Amino acid sequence: MKRDKNRIFYQCLALLVPFMTLLSPTWLSISGVGPRWAELWLLPWALEEGPVAGIFAGFCLGLVLDGINLDGSTQIPALIFLGYWWGCLGSKSRYSEKSFVLGILILSGSFLSGFSIWLQQIFQVHGSFFNAWALHNVLAGSIVSGLIAPLLCSLSLNSFFRGKG
Amino acid sequence: MLNTRRKVAFRWWSRKSFWYLFFLSIFLLFIRFSKGAFLLDVFAIFSRPFWxxxxxxxxxxxxxxxxxxxxxxxxxxxxxxxxxxxxxxxxxxxxxxxxxxxxxxxxxxxxxxxxxxxxxxxxxxxxxxxxxxxxxxxxxxxxxxxxxxxxxxxxxxxxxxxxxxxxxxxxxxxxxxxxxxxxxxxxxxxxxxxxxxxxxxxxxxxxxxxxxxxxxxxxxxxxxxxxxxxxxxxxxxxxxxxxxxxxxxxx
Known part of the structure; x- marks a missing residue:
């Protein structure tokens, strides 16, 4: 019963993803590139709820983020893939409890999604985009998300899903 | 009298969770194709004290x-x-x-x-x-x-x-x-x-x-x-x- 309440509350917390993306606090960014909030919300959800819920959540988050970003690239495929991957990891193994592993998962996940945006910008937008700017964006985004992931994800896992009650 | 109708039938459309997810998807698609219409207005209201x-x-x-x-x-x-x-x-x-x-x-x-x-x-x-x-x-x-x-x-x-x-x-x-x-x-x-x-x-x-x-x-x-x-x-x-x-x- 309490677990169900916590799940609904965590779903409502997903509203914070577009709001934090819009706010993009400058003190939490590497030279202007902030953390990827969608991945930070998606990881605990997918680990606990499995691949199907992870895919659906990734799809929803991708829709919202595409709505508040400029046209030209989409995050939906990367987020769907990450939801599936993390969902499978969570149902198979328990090594997602270590906060260091959470950091590594977020680091590689945000690198993948950043890389997918980079690829789309190469193919869809005119001009050559093998430049330092795109690499800088991908690396800065994944590093800053990976740094705060052990704190945020283990906090949300413990308080919303692992609570003994 | 032969009752061919089962007492409990599984109908996917009578599940509440399906309709919940369906309407959520429709709403999110609306946000996507209006480029965040509703969402940004809400954000503007919430962030008004910090303008x-x-x-x-x-x-x-x-x-x-x-x-x-x-x-x-x-x-x-x-x-x-x-x-x-x-x-x-x-x-x-x-x-x-x-x-x-x-x-x-x-x-x-x-x-x-x-x-x-x-x-x-x-x-x-x-x-x-x-x-x-x-x-x-x-x-x-x-x-x-x-x-x-x-x-x-x-x-x-x-x-x-x-x-x-x-x-x-x-x-x-x-x-x-x-x-x-x-x-x-x-x-x-x-x-x-x-x-x-x-x-x-x-x-x-x-x-x-x-x-x-x-x-x-x-x-x-x-x-x-x-x-x-x-x-x-x-x-x-x-x-x-x-x-x-x-x-x-x-x-």
Missing amino acids: PGTAQKEWIVNGINLEQQIRIDLLEKDNQRLREILKLQNSSTKSQVSAAVISRRSRDFWQQLELNKGAKDGINEGDAVLGPGGLLGLIETVTYTTSRVRLLTAPSTKLGVWIERSKVHGVLTGVGTNRPQLNFLEKMPDAKLGDIISTSPVSTLMPPNLPVGVIQSIDDQNLPSPYAIVQLIASPEAIDWVQVQTSNEKR
Whole structure:
């Protein structure tokens, strides 16, 4: 019963993803590139709820983020893939409890999604985009998300899903 | 009496959770294709207490020298008369709306600003957005109370500009970095370091002669056409208030 309440509350917390993306606090960014909030919300959800819920959540988050970003690239495929991957990891193994592993998962996940945006910008937008700017964006985004992931994800896992009650 | 109907039947459409997820998806699709219409209005309401104050706006308004203003007015009237003869886009029939920046993302993959004025205040897609110093970007999408600015530095932003000194035309293309790239249309452009570029006066889309930036470096060996790197005059990182030039007539 309490677990169900916590799940609904965590779903409502997903509203914070577009709001934090819009706010993009400058003190939490590497030279202007902030953390990827969608991945930070998606990881605990997918680990606990499995691949199907992870895919659906990734799809929803991708829709919202595409709505508040400029046209030209989409995050939906990367987020769907990450939801599936993390969902499978969570149902198979328990090594997602270590906060260091959470950091590594977020680091590689945000690198993948950043890389997918980079690829789309190469193919869809005119001009050559093998430049330092795109690499800088991908690396800065994944590093800053990976740094705060052990704190945020283990906090949300413990308080919303692992609570003994 | 034979009752063929089962007592309990599984119907996927009678499950509550299916309809919950279905309508959630429809709602999110609406947000996606309206480019965040409902969501951004909610964000504007919530972030209202944190909008930047009026100090910078007053500074901009008071900083205008009165004598220069009178001279500009006279020159603009003259310019407007000449432009009407040539049937070109006119800058003086447009009015300016000042708007606060409520979300600033000038460095990520998407280089954009969100403003607190929208369709309610007469802002349309494609309007020019000015900061102190010069052109910042163009309005990309508009909701009822907010609007989104595509900065000049964003990839795939294209703008017709010219160098006022030598009358050389070019296309200013955003490449993601802080300094956009000016692609010349000629093989041997007459451009020097420090030249000031402004929006092209023959453009039918943009208001003419808005200052944009200063040429910082030129690569004239590049094929197929030479290019220059431009330092923008207005810096989106430091600006809380912008002016939007709204066009009165529908394009």
